[in-house]
Amino acid sequence: MTHTLAAPATAEVEVRHSRFLALVAPVADREEALAVVARLRAEHPAAAHVCWALLAGGHSGMSDDGEPSGTAGRPILEVLRHHDLDGVLGAVVRYFGGVKLGAGGLVRAYTDAIAAAVAGAEKVERVRETELRVEADYADAERVRRWAEGEGYAEPEAEYGESVLLTLRVPEAAREAAVAAIADLSNGRVRFATPE
Template sequence: MLDRFKTVRQFGYKEIVIRKSRFIGYAKPVQTEEEAIQFIDEIKKQHWNATHNCSAYMIGERDEIQKQSDDGEPSGTAGKPILEVIKNQNLKNTAIVVTRYFGGILLGAGGLIRAYTDGAVAAIEAADAIVNVLHTQIYVEIDYTWLGKLENELRNRNIRMGETQFTDKVILTCLPVAAEADRFTAWITDLTQGQGVITRGDQVYFIEGE
């Protein structure tokens, strides 16, 4: 799993008008190619009477899947610019559709490239680009006598926390950044003088800054 990656938070769309043509940019986070294709098909059904529904998507930790479609626009003037926006903004697992309703004025190849680029950028702005950061669940089982000290130290270090369980012992769910999990474990061991029982759980993504 990647330590961090940028994507879009949610489905979003925005319309812009360029020389009387309407361009509606749609963006959505997707995990698989099937999801991307389904999303594109949904937009095409919604805008069945549009002049073009051009699209691109990029999926995978190493961007293994990259597809684009000009949907009838001159080759290289629509799908490729949309894909380039995804790449230039370092987005992963993202699909974009830019729908065009022709307004009667020809834009030329350069004008189309700029228009579809602007449509893709508008879609990403509407869908809210975020950075997901990988964290590791680390459970720390301690006696109640350690609770105050440990909570204070964790707060001072701004460690993300999950649920705390209270039984005959206290089990804290700590969520350090995955890249720092080993150092965090060593620090907890030292802090509790080896009296804390430490167990690793799953790795999960959280949005940076939230």
């Protein structure tokens, strides 16, 4: 069972005068993760390195950001994997303290920093979602919107024209039940469009 995080969490580790500021944050994809990394760079312009790793479904990646290859991004990624996390960015900002740590020391420092942030984070079960596109007249679209609200789903995205095209995000396991419920509440008038 994979998990994500309820909210971002941070931790700080000091190793031989170098400060390692760790952040773990829930993210939807690589684009959102890179925006967080860019924000960290802007917030810490004097930092020597901003290393990161991402696990978000098909959007994974890592960066050593100038540290020796395999000493920063890979350890961060391995901690995220060890905790069965998905939809999560792990990033560590390093302020160099003047003492070189060596490859083994760097691996331990980055591992310890990100592990401390993960330990302080609230984990929640990651529910895989799927997109459901519904074409309906205006009255049925409002019924679908109220149904989605009653089920606790996010507000559907809507495109208005002669009819309304609603895009809902529902758990994969609930897709068939959602299709049946929406068809029933509209007396079969809605059409389900395939995602583009």
